[in-house]
Amino acid sequence: MPEATNVDDDRRDGVQIDLISGQRMDGMASMEKIRMILDGVHNGNIVILEEGLTPDEESKLIEVTMAEISPDEFNGIEIETYPKSSTRDSSLLGRIMGGDEPPKKLTVIGPANQIETLHKDETLISALVSRN
Amino acid sequence: MGLISGLRDSISRVTDGLFSEQEPKRIGIYGPPNAGKTTLANRIARDWTGDAIGTESHIPHETRRARRKEGVEIERNGKSVTIDIVDTPGVTTKVDYEEFTDEMDKDDAIRRSREATEGVAEAMHWLREDVDGVIYVLDSAEDPITQVNTMLIGIIESRDLPVLIFANKIDLEESSVKRIEDAFPQHKTVPLSAKEGENMDEVYGNIAEYFG
Ligand SMILES: Nc1nc2c(ncn2[C@@H]2O[C@H](COP(=O)(O)OP(=O)(O)OP(=O)(O)O)[C@@H](O)[C@H]2O)c(=O)[nH]1
Ligand SMILES: [Mg+2]
Numbered sequence: 471m472p473e474a475t476n477v478d479d480d481r482r483d484g485v486q487i488d489l490i491s492g493q494r495m496d497g498m499a500s501m502e503k504i505r506m507i508l509d510g511v512h513n514g515n516i517v518i519l520e521e522g523l524t525p526d527e528e529s530k531l532i533e534v535t536m537a538e539i540s541p542d543e544f545n546g547i548e549i550e551t552y553p554k555s556s557t558r559d560s561s562l563l564g565r566i567m568g569g570d571e572p573p574k575k576l577t578v579i580g581p582a583n584q585i586e587t588l589h590k591d592e593t594l595i596s597a598l599v600s601r602n
Numbered sequence: 603m604g605l606i607s608g609l610r611d612s613i614s615r616v617t618d619g620l621f622s623e624q625e626p627k628r629i630g631i632y633g634p635p636n637a638g639k640t641t642l643a644n645r646i647a648r649d650w651t652g653d654a655i656g657t658e659s660h661i662p663h664e665t666r667r668a669r670r671k672e673g674v675e676i677e678r679n680g681k682s683v684t685i686d687i688v689d690t691p692g693v694t695t696k697v698d699y700e701e702f703t704d705e706m707d708k709d710d711a712i713r714r715s716r717e718a719t720e721g722v723a724e725a726m727h728w729l730r731e732d733v734d735g736v737i738y739v740l741d742s743a744e745d746p747i748t749q750v751n752t753m754l755i756g757i758i759e760s761r762d763l764p765v766l767i768f769a770n771k772i773d774l775e776e777s778s779v780k781r782i783e784d785a786f787p788q789h790k791t792v793p794l795s796a797k798e799g800e801n802m803d804e805v806y807g808n809i810a811e812y813f814g
Pocket of ligand 1: 634
């Protein structure tokens, strides 16, 4: 499977966004998804998942992120999902309708030192991405 | 009583003690850094066993190792429940040592942040493997709708663990219990001040009822 390519460092004065389709995620193992997300974030990219992660994958994402934090290099991740996973979708209706299917939720993940959530409500996530 | 039957009796007494019908449930105290988890764990442990569990601090990531207090027996309205309390490190998706450099020198700040990251991973591990129920502690003076809270509650729900949400720090003026109830309407929210000991009757009543 082709990897998301990264622009050469000297060409980068913008912010790269990797938008990953649900279809592409479907064929991947949990650890492959987590690796793909964190590799992107380590490169300073913003990773957007069309369909979110399962709770188990989110739990592993937190663990692996923690293991990779290193002073002055990587502070961890900022992550936002829409719609909110637990309050609505995965509670009553989501479970009745979807069985074990993960609720479909757009997920935005970026390096903690570069992305800052300005505003978030039921229908809008507004984030500020700085270049470095 | 014959020798053999006496022996049998004492053996069964020993095994009864070793494998009592019900192991105490392990209740994990979870939540973001600084919510008051250790303050709550200490209050519960002091009220029912006499000693404390860990150190409390206004600096986030004070708890960097999960700590267990075994066999805490809580009695309420004739109901008694024995639980193990696990105080866990506050969960986050990011740790920046510069957050601590106002309070300590750089080496200590870097060490604290490294231990904090290990602590978060440990807390997640306990959640996946080793707890039977969760008390989720929130600072009611802060916005409860954060990604960490939504993710963690989602993870807890997906494991079908019983969970009580504790709206802590109700002694603060900016506290809003309703904001928490609205954010997580699917769970029971119990208001309290772990520091001042406010509403502890309801806290113990709910623990006995929910985890008993
Ligand atoms: N006003 C007020 N402050 C509280 C209350 N409970 C805890 N605190 C304070 O909040 C700060 C953090 O308390 P801790 O119990 O250390 O918080 P924690 O959740 O264990 O934090 P970590 O171990 O870093 O994850 C301390 O300064 C406590 O004194 C409360 O009910 N009211
Ligand atoms: Mg603590």
